Amino acid sequence: MTMPTLPSPEQSAVVRRTPMISAVYAEQDPQIANPAETAGSLSPQAAPDGTPRRRRRRAALVIGVVAAVLLAAGVVTYLVRDDRRFDAVPPACETIQPFTGLLGVNYTLRQKGERNFACDLWLPRDHPAYRAAPKITFGFLLADDASDAADKLRLKPAPDVRALPGIGDEAYLQDRNVYFRVGNLAVAIFVFPNEVSNEDQVKAFATAVANHLKTL
Structure with a gap:
């Protein structure tokens, strides 16, 4: 699976609102693991976290991650199910x-x-x-x-x-x-x-x- 790209300062507020994504990014840049430090690094000109555009971006990111996780789980379950469908011989x-x-x-x-x-x-x-x-x-x-x-x-x-x-x-x-x-x-x-x-x-x-x- 392709790892997400590092967020720009403008995207870091989204990262701190989604712990799952924050953990993934932290492996690439430890500074992003601390939401407080990340939030403090925003420039005064950055758009406030509550703007409609930022909320839509955050929602889209969360939905995309959930969909990817569910899809991956479904594929693994299907492959395992097909590979060992039977544990015993039917009568x-x-x-x-x-x-x-x-x-x-x-x-x-x-x-x-x-x-x-x-x-x-x-x-x-x-x-x-x-x-x-x-x-x-x-x-x-x-x-x-x-x-x-x-x-x-x-x-x-x-x-x-x-x-x-x-x-x-x-x-x-x-x-x-x-x-x-x-x-x-x-x-x-x-x-x-x-x-x-x-x-x-x-x-x-x-x-x-x-x-x-x-x-x-």
């Missing part, structure tokens, strides 16, 4: 359940593993294509930060790998599988052969889940 089956209808089939959800980082989607037993195996597996991977998640997500260049804009912070399609990231949380959607849900349905499902994760 996989519970997270995706509201959006499975976008896949075009009434899948049965089964938790995969004890920690619920992944969820298997099975066809109903009465479905013509039913087999005793999941058709889709959805899984989370929690990374240390957004950069680490991006590294884990990034696929080696291949003819069947392409970017999918509009899904999370970044997303890719490889063959039938979709991979995307929201902050420091990476997601994989594995669609097994003889799929029932088509590519457009899987992408619509991935988009809805990604948008939901951004609200958590």
Whole structure:
């Protein structure tokens, strides 16, 4: 951030009325740290502190400083929030359940593993294509930060790998599988052969889940 320039004697009255600015200026010129000495150094011809012009200048300076502080705080908060958006992995089956209808089939959800980082989607037993195996597996991977998640997500260049804009912070399609990231949380959607849900349905499902994760 660019440091403010030293005030002229005519501006010193504004400095002494704003302690935050006075502290900043004091690092450049210790004489300005003492409001009384600063005020005494004004020449007799200096405009009195109470004039409308000086009051407007003082108000504008205060507003500018407050706005800059709030903006900087907001940017830092946003960057930290995006870098480590998640401290823990959400429960996989519970997270995706509201959006499975976008896949075009009434899948049965089964938790995969004890920690619920992944969820298997099975066809109903009465479905013509039913087999005793999941058709889709959805899984989370929690990374240390957004950069680490991006590294884990990034696929080696291949003819069947392409970017999918509009899904999370970044997303890719490889063959039938979709991979995307929201902050420091990476997601994989594995669609097994003889799929029932088509590519457009899987992408619509991935988009809805990604948008939901951004609200958590």
